[in-house]
Amino acid sequence: MPRDAEAAxxxxxxxxxxxxxxxGGERAAIARARTAGLRRALGINTVRIALVAAWLGSWELAAxxxxxxxxxxxxxxxxDRLVGWFTDGTSQGSIWEQIAVTxxxxxxxxxxxxxxxxxxxxxxxxxxxxxDVCAPFIKAVNAIPRIILASLxxxxxxxxxxxxxxxxFVLVFFAVxxxxxxxxxxxxxxxxxxxxxxxxxxxxxxxxxxxxxATSWILASLxxxxxxxxxxxxxxxxxxxxxxxxxxxxxxxxxxxAAGIYAGMIIITVLALLAEYLLTLLEGRLLRWRPAASxxxxxx
Amino acid sequence: xxxxxxxxxDGPERSEPEVxxxxxxxxxxxxxxxxSAGGVHxxxxxxxxxxxxxxxxxxxxxxxxxxxxxxxxxxxxxxASGGRVLVQGRPVDGIPDGIGYMFQNDAVxxxxxxxxxxxxxxxxxxxxxxxxxxxxxxxxxxxGLEGFEGYYPHQLSGGMRKRVALAQTLxxxxxxxxxxxxxxxxxxxxxxxxxxxxxxxxSGSGAAVVFVTHDLEEALVLSDRVVVMTAGPATIKSVFDxxxxxxxxxxxxxxxxxxxxxxxxxxxxxxEEVQITRERGAGHAA
Numbered sequence: 001m002p003r004d005a006e007a008a009x010x011x012x013x014x015x016x017x018x019x020x021x022x023x024g025g026e027r028a029a030i031a032r033a034r035t036a037g038l039r040r041a042l043g044i045n046t047v048r049i050a051l052v053a054a055w056l057g058s059w060e061l062a063a064x065x066x067x068x069x070x071x072x073x074x075x076x077x078x079x080d081r082l083v084g085w086f087t088d089g090t091s092q093g094s095i096w097e098q099i100a101v102t103x104x105x106x107x108x109x110x111x112x113x114x115x116x117x118x119x120x121x122x123x124x125x126x127x128x129x130x131x132d133v134c135a136p137f138i139k140a141v142n143a144i145p146r147i148i149l150a151s152l153x154x155x156x157x158x159x160x161x162x163x164x165x166x167x168x169f170v171l172v173f174f175a176v177x178x179x180x181x182x183x184x185x186x187x188x189x190x191x192x193x194x195x196x197x198x199x200x201x202x203x204x205x206x207x208x209x210x211x212x213x214a215t216s217w218i219l220a221s222l223x224x225x226x227x228x229x230x231x232x233x234x235x236x237x238x239x240x241x242x243x244x245x246x247x248x249x250x251x252x253x254x255x256x257x258a259a260g261i262y263a264g265m266i267i268i269t270v271l272a273l274l275a276e277y278l279l280t281l282l283e284g285r286l287l288r289w290r291p292a293a294s295x296x297x298x299x300x
Numbered sequence: 301x302x303x304x305x306x307x308x309x310d311g312p313e314r315s316e317p318e319v320x321x322x323x324x325x326x327x328x329x330x331x332x333x334x335x336s337a338g339g340v341h342x343x344x345x346x347x348x349x350x351x352x353x354x355x356x357x358x359x360x361x362x363x364x365x366x367x368x369x370x371x372x373x374x375x376x377x378x379x380a381s382g383g384r385v386l387v388q389g390r391p392v393d394g395i396p397d398g399i400g401y402m403f404q405n406d407a408v409x410x411x412x413x414x415x416x417x418x419x420x421x422x423x424x425x426x427x428x429x430x431x432x433x434x435x436x437x438x439x440x441x442x443x444g445l446e447g448f449e450g451y452y453p454h455q456l457s458g459g460m461r462k463r464v465a466l467a468q469t470l471x472x473x474x475x476x477x478x479x480x481x482x483x484x485x486x487x488x489x490x491x492x493x494x495x496x497x498x499x500x501x502x503s504g505s506g507a508a509v510v511f512v513t514h515d516l517e518e519a520l521v522l523s524d525r526v527v528v529m530t531a532g533p534a535t536i537k538s539v540f541d542x543x544x545x546x547x548x549x550x551x552x553x554x555x556x557x558x559x560x561x562x563x564x565x566x567x568x569x570x571x572e573e574v575q576i577t578r579e580r581g582a583g584h585a586a
Contacts, residue, residue, distance in 0.1 A: 193377055194407035196395055198472065199424035208420070212411045289411040291454040 073258035081259040082266065091251055092243065095267075102233050102245040103271065105161055109168020110229035114176045116169070117225075118218055121180025126210060131181070142178075146170050147235055154240045164241065168232030175225045176218065183217030184210055216290070219283045226275045230268060322389065323350040324476055324508045325374055329383035332369050342533040343369040346383070349527060349536060353475070356502065356509045358519035360570060361529030362577035367512040368404070370534075371478045374510065375401050387476060400474030400507070402482040408453045408464050415440060415449040417464050421472040439467040442501065459490040463497070470501060477502075479511045483518070495521055495550035503547060516570060520563055521550050528569045531576040538569045 056075045063074030085095040092098060124131040150167040157163035187210050195209050237246025245264055252260030330347040333340050343366040351357050361367050372378040373385050376395040387396040408417050419436035423429065440449055443463040453461055462482060469477065483491045499522065502509060513519050519526050520542055528537045542562055544553055553559055 188407075190403050190405050190407045191409065194401070194403060194468075195420070195424065196377070197375060197399060197401040198421040198468065200420075201424075204424055208424075209409070212409070215411075287411075289413075289452045289454070 069258075070256070071258060073262055077259040078262045078266070081257075081263040085263060090248055092248055098243060098245050098248055099267065099271070101161070101243045102230070102237065102268075105164040105233035105236070105244070106168055106226070106229040108161075109165045109232055110172050110226055112165070113169040113172025113229065114218075114222060114225055117173045117176030117221075118180045121177045121182075121218075122184045122206070122210060122214060125181040125184025125214070126206065138177075142174055146174070150232070150236050150239045153236065159240050159242055164233045164236030164244070164246075167236040168229040171228035171232040172225045175228055176221045179217045179221035180214055183214030186217075187213040216287060219279075219286060222279055222283075223276060226279060227272055230272055230275075234268065322352075323386075324353050324388050325349070325351040325510065326386040327370075327373070327383070328386075330370075330373055330380050330385050331382035332366075332373060332378065333381045344373075344534045346535050347373075351476075351508050351510060353508055354506045355525065356511065356523045357525045357527060358511045358513060358523035359527045359529060360513060360516050360519045360566070361534055362531050362570075362574045363514050365529055365532045365573070365577065366534035367514075367529060368480050370529075371401070371480050371510060371512055374476070375399055375478055377401075396476075398475035400469040400472060400477040402465055402469050402477070402479045404481045404484060406453070406461050406465065408461055408468065410453050413450050413452055414445060414456070414464050417453070418467045418471055420468060425472070435471055436467070439471045443467040443470075443497065457490075458486055459494060462486065462494055466494075466498070466501065470505070473505070475507055477507050477509045479509060481513050484513070484515070491518070492551050498522065499546075499548060499550060516563065516567060517554060520544070520559060520566070521548065521553055526566055528566065528573070531573045531580070537573065540566050540569075 060075050063069040063072060069077060089095060090098065124134060147167075149170055150163070153163040153166040157166060191209050191213070192205055195205050200208065233244070234246040234249070237244035238250050241247045245268060249261055249264040252258075252264065327347045327349045331345045332343045334343055335341075347370060349357075359367050359370060369378070373380050374387060374392065376387075376392045376399070380392075385392040388398065390396065409420065412420070415433060415436050418439050419429075419432040422432035422435050427435070437449065440446065443466050445460065445463050445467070448456065448460065453464065456464070465482070483494050486494060495518065509523075511519070511522055516526075523542055526540045526542060528539070529535065530537045540562065544556075544558060544562070
């Protein structure tokens, strides 16, 4: 927001006084700047649409004339498959059911994993002794290719939802844990000392200084963490399941249905983008106090 | 010499704590050593000093000599390695009651509005949200930030953030205020303005102030007494009374003859230490 930059400069004496327009020349200049901004946004979107059209068009054309659509599929086939799934249902039943199952697994894994990661990260980040004790174990566990655990979880928890939730959990947990740990470590000593002088006890320091300081680190990790949760759920389903998008993709692979794999990919992408959007809203709400990133204001 | 430090109130009556008029801060041979990569480093040694109630003492010394360490000993943030530190007659163990501390760097909470920043102290001390905000509102007005209650720190100028920090400290009504070069990052005009504000707010409070600075002019403008420290490891070199009348106008007082006389006198003492520090710095650079 440009308001912030101005505020520091202009509000020293007059509260909440924004230079409001002023004379006509000023107003015209502002209007001109606004039109230039709109034109720029329009230009960017036009080029984006052109790029997508060129990419899909050339793919379709190539598949119709030169390459084998059996292996590579083509946009029109993928579209037909998507329409088919949503109107007639899939080989595994209603598409909505598959989406709901995968989403449920991902969301539960995400919630448990991020809660665990945040709590453990902050506790270890604030305790030198505990973090020194745990450091080698955490490094070792983090070095394990965690995707392999999905196979183990199938043996432990069976083909149902639990094994997928467990896979999503381990992927999310570590992503969030390391950020929360770092965030809790990098709390400004000054702020902690100031709070102690002002009368804060240990818990109050933790709750009013450490947690808010670590929040921006944690929120940054949640973006990638939801992606991991979906990956965990899909991989879990892919390894063995009776429902879900991962199973659908696995089934498409089994029947050499390239279009089905692409269609599943598109659905997952849309889900991830929606989640990303919701997380960005949450972040904006929790980090209202932060100055707007300087990169957002375009120089005019 | 260090003996002059307590020349006015000699013989601290430690047997009867909290005698009205007794010193609020006493340092006896206080020493602080830090473990560092190259072994043990002594920041301050054998500090002897006492500060009476309502007294404004400035501590000056060359950059990096250990002035801030002195404050952290009094505040209880760092325990002394040797000697004794007493606040209101009681040995310091943890953070003493009635202490306020203004840090060199901004310590306002960036995620809280001006009002909630100022309300932090009362909230930590158990006041209800409403009562805390009530008191905070009063102090926000007193430091001249009326109308900015809902702003976040990043929307304020450097001087305004210092006002928030000042209100945050004063809302707890401390009997001892420790100030660690609080205005050093401000431009000259804003600094003068803040010095005036500080004098105005302090004059009614009855709080004892220890104000650390490397700016001798600032020290003389504000204080009743100036303590000069040696180059590190720091100890007290000499103490000067500042014979300037109150109330003072921070901008005007520095132009008077008396001011220049006392400035010259203190600077003679401080200059040697500054030179020692400079030569060491040059030694490092070579």
